[in-house]
Amino acid sequence: MKKNEASSVTYRVLPSGRVQVRYRLPNGEQVTHGTYDDRSTAERHGREIQVDLAKGVKWDDRKARTPFSVFMRDIYMPFRETKVAASTYLNNRTHLSKLIDYFGQIPLGRIDVEAVDTWWASLPESVARRNTYMFLTRAMRYAVRWQYIQTNPCQVEDAGKNVAKPRPKFTVGDIYAVLDHADDRTRTAALVAFSGHLRIGEVCGLNRADYDAAKGHLRIERQAANAGPVGLTDTKTGNRRTIKLLAPGQAALDEWIAAHPMLPTAPLFVGTKGGRINRVHLRDGWDAAKLAAGFPEFHFHDLKRVGLTAVARTGANVRDVMFRGGHRSYTAALSYLDASEDRDDELAALTNARLGRR
Incomplete structure (x- = not known):
């Protein structure tokens, strides 16, 4: 073994004739850098290591x-x-x-x-x-x-741009057309999702005590897990909110509770065996109704979009929409709002009315 002068790089000739390059880290630990076919190649790598050691930037590549x-x-x-x-x-x-x-x-x-x-x-x-x-x-x-690599190799340009195909636009009338073919449980759950802007897991996670019938308020603070047994977790965004249900959801829920008395801690919606309803059961009920109504592309999650769009058209600002929808960013809230030709006509008419008063 020969030590490179004024350095901590060493070379070791193996029985095969190949040359191994080793060096010591500042903490004294010896590291094998690599094994090369000849001395000149090994020394070239040794010089590169020595430069890095002198600069204090030598990278221990074992984890890499x-x-x-x-x-x-x-x-x-x-x-x-x-x-x-x-x-x-x-x-x-x-x-x-x-x-x-x-x-x-x-x-x-x-x-x-x-x-x-x-x-x-x-x-x-x-x-x-x-x-x-x-x-x-x-x-x-x-x-x-964790120092496995020095730089992140993920540098694709515009990788995060939205490439999802635009969702079809549905109306409140479309919702009722689907619900004409739904069972009572699916109908009530769908109207709650529309009126309170809930995700499907949040609907499944509701308890009786979450609804204040006197005020029409609904507390959303949990969701049913998407995997494994029906368990409860925080909402997708971690947000907890209490909102005033829109009238269709409030009326449907009042009727549901009157027909299904339950303890405050009981699940608001249950399955056929009496346990908390899960996402699959609720989605199956909705899918059967939408197909019967001729709306195959109408996802349960679109109910949230239709409800928030209706709220926004009252003149509510983005923060209002964020609060009702349980969003954490403006971008997320805006992604739920639809524009349409009929709404554009309405806005033009309102603007023209104001212009005419001048």
Whole structure:
């Protein structure tokens, strides 16, 4: 073993004749950098290491040799599970399986910007591609934070742009057309979702005590989990809110409670076996009704959009919409508001009326 003068880089000739390069970190730990076919190649890498050591920027690349699949499955995902809701974690596992199919056993340090750009370009434009990329970006951010890699290779331009196809626009009349074909439970739950702007999990998570019939107020502070047994978690955004139900939901809920007396702690909507209703049961009821009514594209979640659009058209500002919808950003709130030709005609008429008074 020969020591490079004035450095902590050493070279070791192996029985095979290849040359191993080693160096010491500032804490005294010895690290093997690599093994090369000849002395000149080894010394060239040794000089590069020495320069980095002198600058104090030498990177210990052992962790960067961790295969992508090992890092994701054994290190990142157990951490991720402690940070997100069960439904989000389930979606993350779906993203992970797609990424492992592509990156597999490639060491983290070899996944550079070009590799990520190539993966991105190999997939068709879709919401799924965007969401998988966002998941990868977050994971690589932690790989940097935990010093597995030096920089995040996820630098695709405009990767976060909205590529979802515009949703069909539905009206309050369309809602009632669907509900003409719905059972009582589905009808009531749908009118509550429309009138209180609830997600399907939030409807399933309601208890009797969440509704104040005297004031028409509904408290939304939990949702039924999207995965596994019917359990309760915080709402998707973590927000808790109490809002005044719109009249259709209030009337439907008053009628429902009168016909189904229950304790304050009891679920507001139950399944056929008496337990809390789950998302599948509620979605099945809605889907059967929408198909019968001839609205196959009308998702249960569109009820929230129709309700918030109706509220916004009263002149409510974005903060009002954010509060009623339980949103955490202006962007999220605006994404639920629809424009239409009939509304444009109405606005033009109102503006013309004001102009005519001058």
